[in-house]
Amino acid sequence: MYYAGIDIGSSYTKAVIIDDDGKRLGAAVAKTGINFDEAAKTLFNEALKKAGLKKDQIAMVVSTGVGRNNCSFAQANKPEISCIAKGSYHLHGASCMVIDIGGQDNKVIKLAADGRQLFFKMNRKCAAGTGSFLEEIAMRLDTGTDKMNKLAAQAGKSVPINSFCTVFAGTEIIHQIRENQDINGIMRGIFESVVKRTLEMAPIDDTVVLSGGAVATNPVLIDLFKEKLEQEVMLLEHPQDVGALGAALYARSLQQGAPDEQK
Amino acid sequence: MPAIESTKILKQALTGYFQSFFDETVPRQKVAWCTSVGPSEILTAMGFKVYYPENHGALLGASRASEQYIPVANAAGYSPDICSYLTADIGAFKKGETPLTKAYGIPSVPKPDVLIYNTNQCREVQDWFAYYAKEFGVPSLGVFSPWKVDDLNEDQISYVAKQMQSLIPPLEKISGNKFDIDRLREVVALTKQTSDLWSEFLGLATARPSPITFFDGCIQMASAVVLRGLPVAVDYYRQLNAEIKKRVAAKTGAVPKETTRLYWDGMPMWGKLRFFSDLFERLDTCVVASTYCDSWIFADFDPADPFRSMAKAYTKIFINRSETHKEKVLIEMAGKYGVDGMIFHDAKTCPHNSNSRFGMPQRITKATGIPNLILDGDVNDLRCISEEQIITAAESFIEQLTHVPRNARA
Numbered sequence: 001m002y003y004a005g006i007d008i009g010s011s012y013t014k015a016v017i018i019d020d021d022g023k024r025l026g027a028a029v030a031k032t033g034i035n036f037d038e039a040a041k042t043l044f045n046e047a048l049k050k051a052g053l054k055k056d057q058i059a060m061v062v063s064t065g066v067g068r069n070n071c072s073f074a075q076a077n078k079p080e081i082s083c084i085a086k087g088s089y090h091l092h093g094a095s096c097m098v099i100d101i102g103g104q105d106n107k108v109i110k111l112a113a114d115g116r117q118l119f120f121k122m123n124r125k126c127a128a129g130t131g132s133f134l135e136e137i138a139m140r141l142d143t144g145t146d147k148m149n150k151l152a153a154q155a156g157k158s159v160p161i162n163s164f165c166t167v168f169a170g171t172e173i174i175h176q177i178r179e180n181q182d183i184n185g186i187m188r189g190i191f192e193s194v195v196k197r198t199l200e201m202a203p204i205d206d207t208v209v210l211s212g213g214a215v216a217t218n219p220v221l222i223d224l225f226k227e228k229l230e231q232e233v234m235l236l237e238h239p240q241d242v243g244a245l246g247a248a249l250y251a252r253s254l255q256q257g258a259p260d261e262q263k
Numbered sequence: 264m265p266a267i268e269s270t271k272i273l274k275q276a277l278t279g280y281f282q283s284f285f286d287e288t289v290p291r292q293k294v295a296w297c298t299s300v301g302p303s304e305i306l307t308a309m310g311f312k313v314y315y316p317e318n319h320g321a322l323l324g325a326s327r328a329s330e331q332y333i334p335v336a337n338a339a340g341y342s343p344d345i346c347s348y349l350t351a352d353i354g355a356f357k358k359g360e361t362p363l364t365k366a367y368g369i370p371s372v373p374k375p376d377v378l379i380y381n382t383n384q385c386r387e388v389q390d391w392f393a394y395y396a397k398e399f400g401v402p403s404l405g406v407f408s409p410w411k412v413d414d415l416n417e418d419q420i421s422y423v424a425k426q427m428q429s430l431i432p433p434l435e436k437i438s439g440n441k442f443d444i445d446r447l448r449e450v451v452a453l454t455k456q457t458s459d460l461w462s463e464f465l466g467l468a469t470a471r472p473s474p475i476t477f478f479d480g481c482i483q484m485a486s487a488v489v490l491r492g493l494p495v496a497v498d499y500y501r502q503l504n505a506e507i508k509k510r511v512a513a514k515t516g517a518v519p520k521e522t523t524r525l526y527w528d529g530m531p532m533w534g535k536l537r538f539f540s541d542l543f544e545r546l547d548t549c550v551v552a553s554t555y556c557d558s559w560i561f562a563d564f565d566p567a568d569p570f571r572s573m574a575k576a577y578t579k580i581f582i583n584r585s586e587t588h589k590e591k592v593l594i595e596m597a598g599k600y601g602v603d604g605m606i607f608h609d610a611k612t613c614p615h616n617s618n619s620r621f622g623m624p625q626r627i628t629k630a631t632g633i634p635n636l637i638l639d640g641d642v643n644d645l646r647c648i649s650e651e652q653i654i655t656a657a658e659s660f661i662e663q664l665t666h667v668p669r670n671a672r673a
């Protein structure tokens with residue numbers, strides 16, 4: 001049997017299709033836009049195509065993400081933190097701290113050796129430290145995040161940003177540019193602020209695995225997490241899809257009637 | 264969720280109370296404004312009609328009128344970072360409007376002859392009342408309580424009791440009435456009765472399933488706050504408790520399929536009561552108890568020693584206790600109500616009643632194994648509340664609780 005997970009996120013929608021062994025057969029991702037259900041349908045079809053499957057071969061669809069209630073063809077939905085936890089454990093298979101940096105929010109999730117979610121923290125209601133912060137800054141600087149990554153990677157050291165607030169951080173950056181500070185360092189400082197905001201959320205006391213759209217597209221973040229934590233961090237496979245994968249895994253266990261997931 | 268029938272009577276009682284401020288068929292009684300945990304018994308005993316601006320604040324929040332009024336106060340120099348009861352209340356006053364008109368048919372807030380505050384809850388009340396003292400040209404008198412007390416000592420009790428006694432001469436002058444200690448004993452006895460019945464009501468939530476939720480408590484507490492010291496409050500809670508006891512006997516849960524029980528620490532988010540009660544009901548979760556509703560239990564009240572017992576009870580309120588004491592109370596409450604998890608509301612504009620800021624949730628979870636969830640929000644300022652974030656966090660929390668051995672069931 002085959003299962004699908006659809007993660008309708010604030011910025012992007014992701015679809016993943018798996019088989020009974022949890023093997024990923026097809027996936028698709030695109031901007032969410034304003035019609036959640038439409039986006040979900042399109043990506044579901046695209047993922048099906050990649051997997052070489054037909055709709056009626058899918059035993060169950062589970063949705064997650066902010067738009068989880070807007071997915072007309074999902075038989076169930078699950079909170080995104082639970083899906084990220086499930087997807088991460090499936091990929092990592094050991095106790096860990098998951099750091100997920102998405103478009104609108106960041107999560108730190110602690111998983112036990114058997115995959116149980118022990119606790120989670122979400123960022124406070126502010127864009128600072130999230131994917132949308134990076135996009136906002138890129139827009140203000142009239143550049144792209146890929147260019148920002150390139151410059152930041154060449155920096156010797158970061159020019160730090162202190163502000164908690166996205167708007168103030170933007171002003172700080174403009175000020176640094178005006179002062180002719182090293183541009184590469186400024187770029188690195190922008191990414192470093194994302195890492196700092198995240199590490200303020202909860203103590204990190206286990207192996208770190210990274211997921212989420214922002215880490216998928218901003219490789220500098222991985223280096224910076226390593227540097228700040230002074231430990232190895234692992235990037236999960238297809239980091240942007242981890243939530244969708246988790247939803248597909250929920251679909252599998254719900255279909256198979258796992259008792260703890262019958263809610 | 265089945266509606267509580269007695270609420271209709273509560274509404275009548277509150278309507279009667281508010282309309283009586285404007286009753287022209289009887290000679291006008293002097294009006295005192297009082298903080299919600301201020302010494303209102305003294306005022307009632309001296310013949311004042313007592314009005315509580317915080318109750319007005321809560322009504323502004325619950326009716327969501329606060330959204331219109333907070334910005335008015337902000338623009339006038341009252342920061343968006345200070346108490347949103349205060350900003351909503353002052354904003355409404357500046358606009359000359361009040362939700363009391365719609366709710367209880369009165370034209371405006373009743374005009375005060377004196378304002379009485381107690382700093383046991385926070386410093387905000389002093390400056391809040393100072394605004395009105397100036398507006399109405401009336402005195403604002405305060406009781407300054409020792410802050411963040413651990414175990415209360417004799418000196419502290421005397422310090423507060425003396426201040427309460429020293430209110431008498433100015434109040435005699437303002438009211439034109441002579442103070443009568445026996446009348447005060449009567450009022451203290453009535454508050455004590457109200458408080459005992461209120462405590463009984465809240466305690467009914469120990470039943471499984473719980474017949475009431477925290478959100479019911481937020482509505483039902485109006486009588487314990489506003490009508491305390493009056494016979495009508497006693498009558499009301501007798502009736503209410505009889506109704507809820509029937510639910511307990513019939514095993515009727517406030518949340519029909521109660522599978523998870525939570526504790527709520529901190530203030531309610533007034534404009535979101537319905538949102539929260541729907542959300543938790545959908546998640547088969549009952550928020551069974553709270554520190555907030557418990558704050559109007561004044562076990563120490565004693566008609567035999569009115570001033571000292573009032574001093575004790577009002578200084579010992581939860582919000583005014585040390586972190587160590589609060590922690591002890593929360594752990595006891597979690598055990599008493601058999602909760603599976605604890606929610607800490609971090610209210611942006613009420614630091615005094617936000618107990619997640621000095622590591623308490625983490626310490627309690629470590630000591631008890633009961634997981635916690637901190638929700639960012641606010642008392643009245645909807646600009647500080649993100650429903651979507653709350654839904655994601657609450658759903659994930661409930662899901663997480665299915666992964667840990669339940670406290671009460673383990």
Ligand code: SF4
Pocket residue numbers: 317346347348349384385386387388530612613614615616642
């Ligand atoms: S305790 Fe909090 S909500 Fe109440 S008056 Fe003080 S600051 Fe405002």
